[in-house]
Amino acid sequence: MPDCFIRWEVTHHKDYSNGYTWEEADTICKKDGKVLAVVDSQEKWEKLKYVITGGNRYTAPADVYIGLQFTESINNFTWSNGVQASWTKWYDNEPYFTDTRHCVRLDIYTDYSFRTSDCSNRHHFACSYEDIKICSNNGKVVRFERKKKSANTPVD
Numbered sequence: 001m002p003d004c005f006i007r008w009e010v011t012h013h014k015d016y017s018n019g020y021t022w023e024e025a026d027t028i029c030k031k032d033g034k035v036l037a038v039v040d041s042q043e044k045w046e047k048l049k050y051v052i053t054g055g056n057r058y059t060a061p062a063d064v065y066i067g068l069q070f071t072e073s074i075n076n077f078t079w080s081n082g083v084q085a086s087w088t089k090w091y092d093n094e095p096y097f098t099d100t101r102h103c104v105r106l107d108i109y110t111d112y113s114f115r116t117s118d119c120s121n122r123h124h125f126a127c128s129y130e131d132i133k134i135c136s137n138n139g140k141v142v143r144f145e146r147k148k149k150s151a152n153t154p155v156d
Contacts, residue, residue, distance in 0.1 A: 010037055010048050010128040019122030022103040025065050026080060029127035035080040036067030037126035039106075040087050048126055049112045065125040068104035068114065070095070077104070090114045 067080030077085040091113035101116035
């Protein structure tokens with residue numbers, strides 16, 4: 001039976017002058033065929049943290065929006081790809097004050113834990129996409145599929 005994995009790519013967008021609102025960041029990611037970063041596992045959180053800091057946890061100059069947002073209709077947090085959150089990295093006492101703080105950022109002062117934020121606050125942001133499905137059998141690649149870089153393309 002082949003073993004398969006999806007390659008997850010992430011990029012960090014910085015604006016040293018003003019930053020971006022969550023909606024502005026979401027629009028920029030979608031224009032690139034990506035979504036605001038879906039950080040739904042410890043492995044992805046560690047990879048994004050490394051990308052943001054360049055491997056040095058003290059180098060990031062600002063908080064970073066990710067693609068997690070409170071959805072009032074289901075009273076829960078949903079990722080920018082439409083999937084309800086099951087894995088999170090909340091800081092103590094979070095999520096906090098979700099009646100006005102619907103967006104989520106990685107907070108530089110809490111070791112990049114998830115913190116709620118007013119969506120109009122301006123921060124850096126990260127985009128992500130899952131673009132390649134690779135399957136191998138006994139170390140030999142048996143299937144290689146390039147996924148279309150689109151926020152609306154499901155990944156099997």
